[in-house]
Amino acid sequence: MRVLGILGSPHKDGGSAQLLLSALKAAEKEGAKTEIVSVYDGEIKPCIGCIHNEEPVCKFPCIFDDFGKSILEKINQADGLIFSTPIYWFAPSGPLKILIDRITCLENMISYGEPSYMEGKVVGAIAVGADAGGPWTCGYLITTFTSMGAIIPPWGIAYSYKGNKAIWDDKALMDVINIGLLVIKMIKLLKRGEKSQLTYIDNKNLLNEIRSEVLKELKHIKEFENYGRKTISRGNI
Amino acid sequence: MRVLGILGSPHKDGGSAQLLLSALKAAEKEGAKTEIVSVYDGEIKPCIGCIHNEEPVCKFPCIFDDFGKSILEKINQADGLIFSTPIYWFAPSGPLKILIDRITCLENMISYGEPSYMEGKVVGAIAVGADAGGPWTCGYLITTFTSMGAIIPPWGIAYSYKGNKAIWDDKALMDVINIGLLVIKMIKLLKRGEKSQLTYIDNKNLLNEIRSEVLKELKHIKEFENYGRKTISRGNI
Amino acid sequence: MRVLGILGSPHKDGGSAQLLLSALKAAEKEGAKTEIVSVYDGEIKPCIGCIHNEEPVCKFPCIFDDFGKSILEKINQADGLIFSTPIYWFAPSGPLKILIDRITCLENMISYGEPSYMEGKVVGAIAVGADAGGPWTCGYLITTFTSMGAIIPPWGIAYSYKGNKAIWDDKALMDVINIGLLVIKMIKLLKRGEKSQLTYIDNKNLLNEIRSEVLKELKHIKEFENYGRKTISRGNI
Amino acid sequence: MRVLGILGSPHKDGGSAQLLLSALKAAEKEGAKTEIVSVYDGEIKPCIGCIHNEEPVCKFPCIFDDFGKSILEKINQADGLIFSTPIYWFAPSGPLKILIDRITCLENMISYGEPSYMEGKVVGAIAVGADAGGPWTCGYLITTFTSMGAIIPPWGIAYSYKGNKAIWDDKALMDVINIGLLVIKMIKLLKRGEKSQLTYIDNKNLLNEIRSEVLKELKHIKEFENYGRKTISRGNI
Missing domain, CATH: 1.20.5 (Single alpha-helices involved in coiled-coils or other helix-helix interfaces)
Known part of the structure; x- marks a missing residue:
């Protein structure tokens, strides 16, 4: 059971990193194998919208062979994803948005007669800022991922406006620990059941x-x- | 396995009713017992924010003994909920928003040492308008319900801008059928597993x-x- | 120059009332005549969506002769509007949402060959909660009102998560004072100019x-x- | 009177380019000098969040000397801005989000005792997709820019879900023509008045x-x- 943490921040020890690490540690206590990647650790070329061409060529793997590709491969292999982003103008950071645009290649497999490669993954979202904006940021993220076929567990979002002090925000810390636990527990329950039943039918x-x-x-x-x-x-x- | 359809529209044969009925019929094919209630069928008094008083008194059942109370009781007994609303200014209709405010009494049981009564319910969201606004409306709904402890299944939102012709919008119709199927399939998988594992821990x-x-x-x-x-x-x- | 304050809260001395009063007092210092109405002070019947009927009958005044009608008349006469709402699940309170749905009758005059009656009014938005959610709530409000033809002044939104202590939140208080000042200053500048130039042309x-x-x-x-x-x-x- | 069009699309002849050109042409008919820049025409390095450092160094010009810097300079000199973006997962494209993050350096002049360099600019927003999502995307944009001190004119947002056919979407085309006209008319009215009156006071x-x-x-x-x-x-x- 692999849970991938995706960090949207340039600061590896800032509030969003603190809470992401906390969520992953909670997931590990339930048996998850975890990994963190940061969207700031290499070049992620912007999506150029192949999907709108007359003959769409948007499929996994994406045409760009860059750092983004390596993240997309890790996403493809994960059972659960936890996104954690600083709140930049009420939304995920720009590089995280570029990654989300690129994730289209995993979802768009539906145009090739396959299920969305995002289908059935369990997704949680964390946002940290020095001001409000957390619910909008997280709400945006889960709306996008349910639309790609992912599952949002109970209590699937968490946010703090304590910035670099987020690790001391007990409410937010308890919330992200629950995200870690609930993502992995949901993965377990689905494995016992039959995740394949949760596919979109046409x-x-x-x-x-x-x-x-x-x-x-x-x-x-x-x-x-x-x-x-x-x-x-x-x-x- | 009970799935409650909550209609946010004054029009019982309009687009949002059409798509809600379709989702429920799909759920029935998988064995769900379904029911529809409309927020326009009786008085739902506005939430007066007891939760912010010094000694909070916001708990289930709500202090108001009105039509809203009967809906809250049905919500409490349901395993799954499918909301379907017309898009009024990019958001759920006013009476549906009032109902959502009142649902606080189910969620706020956490202040009394109990789990949220919304925890582990499976929730889907449908929005229909004559213009855009569907993603925002649905995104708002699922953000609220995951924050109350509900689970959002894969492909948990659907929308149409075909207004009264929504039943003829094949993409939207297939989407809501999937919501019906996926809400009930998720309920089944969780029953085989142990839904009680999905509780928020403190x-x-x-x-x-x-x-x-x-x-x-x-x-x-x-x-x-x-x-x-x-x-x-x-x-x- | 009339500025109407619209309170979305059941609490007349709570955080959203505190900040709304503050904004209005600032506007008064620039010469505004102000008034407050609360959506909790009488019955506002839910909009029944006449606009979607085959022969639309949605026009000002609305068919409902209730407390809502008196607010709609005050809105129609105001040069500026300042909305202040508690944050109920990341959004305006239910009764305020019902009022917004009803404001459609002012906007929909465009279907009768007239300008929107909301056109050129200057609108600011305030949201107060015990948690985050302010930007989403305010962003929703201004998106709706620009879509009805209103003008959003610089720094047109403000929010606090200090709940009943919002009056002591210096950042938020300075922000709402600026809303009051900027709404009235914008009204003045437009009066000197020609507001009628700002109409939607077809x-x-x-x-x-x-x-x-x-x-x-x-x-x-x-x-x-x-x-x-x-x-x-x-x-x- | 300069109006800058900012294109968020990789397609220079796609729907969002079509509607942006249309808005600018309308503005030109009222005397605007216009220019278009595309966020896909060069490298815009991601914002690295200097603002959260202990000694903030986020000010105009940004520390990065890249293509983004040239856009920021054009933004600084413009009286009006019209953003037009494809809808990528209910939001602006990734590179446009990176630009928005970078615009922080113009706004953050308030930390150096100056007004926000975005203050008093007039901003409109356009979004085009093959699906819904326009209101959320545009609502996000105007919420961000009013929070930086910009003015949103009446009818300040427009959207189409006609993708590459947006130029044939009469409703959307009329809407963007109005954005062009109203941005420039608002600039004119403010020049006759005193834009400097619209500053945030502390x-x-x-x-x-x-x-x-x-x-x-x-x-x-x-x-x-x-x-x-x-x-x-x-x-x-």
Whole structure:
């Protein structure tokens, strides 16, 4: 069970590094093998949007052979990911945003008849600043990753506005420890179960079947609408 | 396995109702018992922020004995929740926001030594408008619910800007069918595993242990910082 | 010059009330006539989305004759608006969201051949909580109001996570004083100028003229693209 | 009157370039001198967060002497800025985010006793994608720039989900033409007035005076609270 910590900060001992290390240490106590990479440790070329070309060529591995590629490979192999970023203008740092753009190549495997390579990974998000902005930053991150097929565990976000003193922010520290524990616990539960069941299905027959059932039911709802304020009436309730 | 659909729209046959029904029908095919409630079907008194009083009295059940209370009880009993809202100014409808404010009483059980009553529920979010705004609306919803302890499944959000024609938006329809399927599949996997493992822990000993480990490791990182750009060096990597 | 303060809190002496009063007092020092209304002071019926009906009937005044109507009238008469809300789950309070939904009737006058009644008003936003979430809440508010035609002055948002102690948060207090001053100063500058120049125009001829110019110029850009990385080449630069 | 267009896209003839050109052409019709720069046209080194050092050294010009520096200089000289970005995962492209991080050096002049160099500039935001996400992207941009002291004109944001066909999206095209017109009209109105009046003031005496007035008034509010639901009572209303 591999958990990859992705640091979005230029400061390796700053608040976001402190909390990321803490989350990973908690994951290790539950048996995770962990690693940290920093988006500031090498060149990550900006995504050039191949996906919008007429013949899309956006697939894993990305066309760029740079430091970003090595991070994408580590992401691909991980069961869980914990992102930790400084809050730069209410959002992840620029280099982390570039990495996120590049992660598109893992998700876009769906255009090649495969599942998203991000599907079923468990993702947590941490943000640290000297001001507010944590919820927006973390909310942005988990919205992006659920849209790529990742799972967000309970209590999947944490933030501190204590900057370099984040390690002394007990509330935030307890929150990130829980992120570490819950990411790994969720991975374990899914391994015992069958993670493969959590794949996105693309099934036109099911789509048409459900659409016709809904259209039929909606007619019924209209008939009952005049009887005043009431919960939608359905057969199985 | 109960999945509750919460409709944020005044229109029972509009786009958000269409997609919510579709998601629930998909969940039913996997064995879910489903129900829909609409936040427009009765009075939901606004939260008056008891939580900020000196002696907080915010706990379940909420002090207000209204239609909102009946929804809160259904939420408490559900294993999964699917929210579907029209996009009103890039956000959930006002009455749905009032319900969310009131859900605080379920989450705030943590102030009484209990787990959040929202913990471990599986939550998906749907938004429909005549314009853009879906990602922001859904991103807001899942950020709120992970912060209450809920789990967001893979592909946990879906949106359409086709308004009343959303049922004919094949991409959105397939997305909401997947939300229905993935909410129930996630519930099943967790039941086979042990959902109780996913609780937030509050453990000062662990907090202090991890903090001292991190502080120790951070010293080590500083020593190595001058050797140029490199990934954080850690013992287990 | 009228500035209306809109309080989104149930607590009339809480942090968001403290900062709203402070902003209004600053505006008064520059000559503003101010007033506060609270969304908790009466019933504001939820917007029922008339705008999506086949024959839209959403116009000012709203069909509902309630406390909300009286606030909408005050909004219509104001030159400036300052919203101040507690942060309930990273967003404005539910009743304030209901008011925002209802403000649609002022904006939607554009469907009746009139300018948005919100156009050219100057809007500031304040958010107060016991946790982070201020930037997201305020960012949401100003995004909504610029989309209705309002102007956001410099430094148009402010937030504190000091809850009931917000009046002692010097940074936030200075920020809201500036909101008060800058809302009124912006109103003054626009009165000296011609606010009516700031209206949205809907001009098909101009649209087609600009489109054809852009299409022509884009051809030119393509020709030069092979010459390597360079700033887009345009005649007037 | 200079308006700088900042393109966040790798595609110089794509949707975001199309709409940016359109906005600039509209501004030119009102007399603006315009220029476009693309964040993909050279290296913009990531911000390394000097601002968080014990002795902050974040000031204009930034320590990095790269392509980003030339953009920062153009930003500094412009009266208005129009950002146009592709929507990459519900947000500005990575290189544009790096530029935003670097703009901190213009804003942070406030730490050196000067006004923010972004203060009083007029800013509009455009986002184009093949999916939704426009409001979130634009909302993020204007929240950031009002926080740096910029002014957001009426109708300051616009978005299209028509991708490469954005130039044929009449609603979006009319919206961006209005951004171009309104940015320049706002600049004109402010020049006739006195833009220098719109500066952030930092005045401890005023702060203390307003705080004591508010504290006094809040006592009064409490006394009247028992008389039922009523708007806050203030002397001048």
